Amino acid sequence: MFLPDHPENFNDVSRAMAVLQSVTSYRISQSIHVVAKLGIADLLKDGAKSSEELAKITDSHAPSLYRVLRALASIGIFAEDLNGRFELTPLGSCLQTDISNSMRASAIIRSEDVYRKPWGHLLHTVKTGETAFRHVYNMGLFDYLAQNPQTAELFDGAMTNYSATIQDAVLAAYDFSSIQKLVDIGGGQGSLIAAILTKYPTMQGILFDQAPVLERAKPLLEAFGVANRCQLIAGDFFSSVPNGADAYIMKNIIHDWDDKQAITILNNCYQAMPKNAKLLLVEAVIFPGNESSVAKLLDLEMLVLTGGQERTEAQHQALFQASGLQLTKIISTNSWQSVIEGVRP
Ligand SMILES: C[S@@+](CC[C@H](N)C(=O)[O-])C[C@H]1O[C@@H](n2cnc3c(N)ncnc32)[C@H](O)[C@@H]1O
Helix, strand or coil, X not given: CCCCCCHHHCCHHHHHHHHHHHHXXXXXXXXXXXXXXXXXXXXXXXXXXEHHHHHHHHCCCHHHHHHHHHHHXXXXXXXXXXXXXXXXXXHHHCCCCCCCCCCHHHHHHCCCHHHHHHHCCHHHHHHHCCCHHHHHHCCCHHHHHHHCHHHHHHHHHHHHHHHHHHHHHXXXXXXXXXXXXXXXXXXXXXXXXXXXXXXXXXXXXXXXECHHHHHHHHHHHXXXXXXXXXXXXXXXXXXXXXXXXXXXXXXXXXXXXXXXXHHHHHHHHHHHCCCCCEEEEEECEECCCCXXXXXXXXXXXXXXXXXXXCEEHHHHHHHHHHCCCEEEEEEECCCCXXXXXXXXX
């Protein structure tokens, strides 16, 4: 956060500068987008390179690339040495491709048209309540992704990046040991179910998502060595979900949808669940108060892109109740997401 924690302690100029830093943060996101897209962090993983060398490999304009790298070095993304060569820093390392804490796909997609154009229409959403994405593209985000496979691949990669940052916290906070068969509804590329199946070697899994997404999930499940215990089932969670498992998990699904749609998905789970089966949501819970909150900012992505929302405990409770489910507990994790556990009574 750029804004000072206690703005009342700052003078007029420092307050104005703090606001200006937030207002101009696009300079940073656009610059990170460029270096992520050019794969600069991957090119630096074996050692420092000059902007001329990097420009030659990436077919770029060296003086312009230098200015972008210099600016990013000023905020710790890279470091420039005395010979004008750039090297990776711990922050810049996160822009590499094949590492567990990679944010490269996230950095790229955030400044692509699929995100950037709708964000330019936030005012329209605030004036009318219409989701900016629908206003711009005349369809929902997931229909757009189905029609744009390259963007969809990037989106899945960004979700996988995101998941990697919280799934250890989920595994540490929640005991899955009583579960024999777990269905991950809208599980994307399967990184969460793969991590759970790895920790629980006798558990069987089902990864449920749209067919093209499942195609992209196969390599990840194979890489984790769990493909033989994880069935892939394609379908539409607005119609039905696989029957008869003793637990169902949905990570960052319900927040994509408005209350009516969320209740339809939850009720389809209810219909498929045997008595006493568990439903687990991995979602943010919005708490009252003005503390800085990842969830309150992510909520704006839902406002702009999907038409969903991040929810308070009472709002989650109301969704469960309207779907026939009983919310049993909310377990906070060592991340900004919680595990919300429910049961089919
Ligand atoms: C925000 S992503 C979450 C992916 C994954 N759970 C994660 O946290 O990384 C939403 C997922 O829902 C899937 N999805 C969207 N609409 C769907 C539908 N109607 N039926 C099944 N899956 C759907 C998308 O393909 C995508 O994988």
